[in-house]
Amino acid sequence: xxxxLVSPRLAVSRRLTALTLTGGIVTGxxxxxxxxxxxxxxxSDLASQFIGYTFGDPxxxxxxxxxxxxxxxxxxxxxxxxxxxFWNIGVQGQVxxxxxxxxxxxxxxxxxxxLRIEAMFLAAAIGGGLWCGVCGAARLYLRANEVVTTLxxxxxxxxxxxxxxxxxxxxxxxSYPVSQSFAPxxxxxxxxxxxxxxxxxxxxxxxxxxxxxxxxxxVGFMARAVAANPLAARAVGIPxxxxxxxxATLGGALSxxxxxxxxxxxxxxxxxxxxxxxFIFKSIVIAYLARANPLGVIIAAIAVxxxxxxxxxLKAFYQLPGATVxxxxxxxxxxxxSFEFLLRYRLDWVKTGKVAK
Amino acid sequence: xxxxxxxxxxxxxxxxxxxxLATIGLIINERAGVMNLGVEGIMAVAAVVAxxxxxxxxxxxxxxxxxxxxxxxLTAVFAFMAVVLRIEQVLAGLVTFALGIGVSGYxxxxxxxxxxxxxxxxxxxxxxxLPPVLAGILDQDLLTYFAFVAAVAIWFVIEHTDLGLRxxxxxxxxxxADAAGVSVPLMRIGAVMAGGVxxxxxxxxxTLVGSHLWVDGMVAGRGWIAVAMVTLSRWSALRAIAAxxxxxxxxxxxxxxxxxxxxxxxxxIEMSPYLATLAYLLISGFFQTTADAQPADLxxxxxxxxxx
Numbered sequence: 001x002x003x004x005l006v007s008p009r010l011a012v013s014r015r016l017t018a019l020t021l022t023g024g025i026v027t028g029x030x031x032x033x034x035x036x037x038x039x040x041x042x043x044s045d046l047a048s049q050f051i052g053y054t055f056g057d058p059x060x061x062x063x064x065x066x067x068x069x070x071x072x073x074x075x076x077x078x079x080x081x082x083x084x085x086f087w088n089i090g091v092q093g094q095v096x097x098x099x100x101x102x103x104x105x106x107x108x109x110x111x112x113x114x115l116r117i118e119a120m121f122l123a124a125a126i127g128g129g130l131w132c133g134v135c136g137a138a139r140l141y142l143r144a145n146e147v148v149t150t151l152x153x154x155x156x157x158x159x160x161x162x163x164x165x166x167x168x169x170x171x172x173x174x175s176y177p178v179s180q181s182f183a184p185x186x187x188x189x190x191x192x193x194x195x196x197x198x199x200x201x202x203x204x205x206x207x208x209x210x211x212x213x214x215x216x217x218x219v220g221f222m223a224r225a226v227a228a229n230p231l232a233a234r235a236v237g238i239p240x241x242x243x244x245x246x247x248a249t250l251g252g253a254l255s256x257x258x259x260x261x262x263x264x265x266x267x268x269x270x271x272x273x274x275x276x277x278x279f280i281f282k283s284i285v286i287a288y289l290a291r292a293n294p295l296g297v298i299i300a301a302i303a304v305x306x307x308x309x310x311x312x313x314l315k316a317f318y319q320l321p322g323a324t325v326x327x328x329x330x331x332x333x334x335x336x337x338s339f340e341f342l343l344r345y346r347l348d349w350v351k352t353g354k355v356a357k
Numbered sequence: 358x359x360x361x362x363x364x365x366x367x368x369x370x371x372x373x374x375x376x377x378l379a380t381i382g383l384i385i386n387e388r389a390g391v392m393n394l395g396v397e398g399i400m401a402v403a404a405v406v407a408x409x410x411x412x413x414x415x416x417x418x419x420x421x422x423x424x425x426x427x428x429x430x431l432t433a434v435f436a437f438m439a440v441v442l443r444i445e446q447v448l449a450g451l452v453t454f455a456l457g458i459g460v461s462g463y464x465x466x467x468x469x470x471x472x473x474x475x476x477x478x479x480x481x482x483x484x485x486x487l488p489p490v491l492a493g494i495l496d497q498d499l500l501t502y503f504a505f506v507a508a509v510a511i512w513f514v515i516e517h518t519d520l521g522l523r524x525x526x527x528x529x530x531x532x533x534a535d536a537a538g539v540s541v542p543l544m545r546i547g548a549v550m551a552g553g554v555x556x557x558x559x560x561x562x563x564t565l566v567g568s569h570l571w572v573d574g575m576v577a578g579r580g581w582i583a584v585a586m587v588t589l590s591r592w593s594a595l596r597a598i599a600a601x602x603x604x605x606x607x608x609x610x611x612x613x614x615x616x617x618x619x620x621x622x623x624x625x626i627e628m629s630p631y632l633a634t635l636a637y638l639l640i641s642g643f644f645q646t647t648a649d650a651q652p653a654d655l656x657x658x659x660x661x662x663x664x665x
Binding site: 005006007008087142143144145147148151155159160162277281284288320322324330333337341345 | 573584
């Protein structure tokens, strides 16, 4: 008789890491493809929808890249927090907080008019940073589980936004609950390719900054120590609490900037659709597929944005419900994270006693 | 005004029951050391399958069983990821959530907005001799009654039986439980599946009792609220009743306020239970009560071969 024996791996080679990640993604894609094939689509249809339209067609590419701007920032937000094992599942709330802060600066004409957009940028970063930093502080000083606090802060932000949109900030001349449109100087410039706006530079700069922070800076070094073993990190004099708090605040600020990019780049006013509840899961998919690597986040965010674009056209042409995209993303993440098992543990088959005779 | 009050009090149990069922399901999970964030997805799948079974000619008990079965399939996926593969539980839970929402949207696509008869309350005549307010509160359906009875029963099993002791030991100190002869993986899988039954029941309650139809996205964050309510009730199924009644009372208040035409900040009222839970978390954190009540091995995968 044989039975399985699971033992943790002490060292993992880069080759094995790359192999498991590829294996997970490929398996996930195969499963999703098989499902879509059963829905009456041919392989050529799939290729034209998922690759041709999403990345090859100007209209589809425009939608993909525009969507990837906030996705990169949100993915970075979760990735930065994951670097210190802080689960940020409050991205939706932080996006709302950033968007509301930026809108407040515009509506109440805060700061000199020439620096209005810069003030909105700053306000969004502070708003999002506070929204997540509070949860970091609660974990640090009050031992409150960040999974629950960041989650609850989503609802606080979303209801606050609804209250403002139906109340004080409502544009009386519009039949929808939206705020006044921003003045021309308060929006991000279009880049001349569809809806693509200058926010793409913000998100790319954010990714580079996070890469520098995690790889070369002092804080990034300390964060690695905190993630590996908080007790040992504390023993060698690393301020564990302050590192976690800093990374959580920074993560929140990045999500806040995603909110800024949505209101200033896409909507040009505060609408009901700024903080989508789906952001919570999508940002985690992005951060996890990128293995919390800021540069990997760029690729993962564009891929997830591409899935969204393809999902929209699947909805239109094949009558597949919109939730199908969520199921596809979940399947991908399921396969990738399940393959992690092989990375973390070694599976052996050992003989049990009875074989001896 | 008293009419509103009677109507409001009468609808509270219906609003509270799904919260209560999901919360006790999660308490069973978490007392064994597993954090299941997939509850929203499990509820959605159970809710839609119950409607599909009912629309396809199955009666109410069959619809409930169908909902439980569908919820358990998804729960098994979570249990496999979280307990067998030892993936980080937050991640496994989020995958389960998204899978459940996606699958329910896909399955329910052609059954949306089709009314079902659903589960009706007990005959009003039984309560005719009682004062109207009390009659309104007591005249509920069997699933709602079950939720409150189950909360007490689960509390008793967890706190006062041998099985409950083993369950709590697994959640508090998995290595010690293992050394004492409790099979940690089996106990955790059992707890996740048992908890999944209650989470699925919460989903069936939403469609069979609450809305009497399926609409995509109708679980609307109730599963996430249950996750927070576990903390609010400090991992006690008995206190979960109070927590569920609090959230149920606020949820039941909103439609009454809207129909009354009073000019009140509806969204701020809807926000209040979340703020109250946050405030409670922070205040109890200050006095160290919540963190002490949290099972010490919550969300920590256990492998005998792995030294800690």
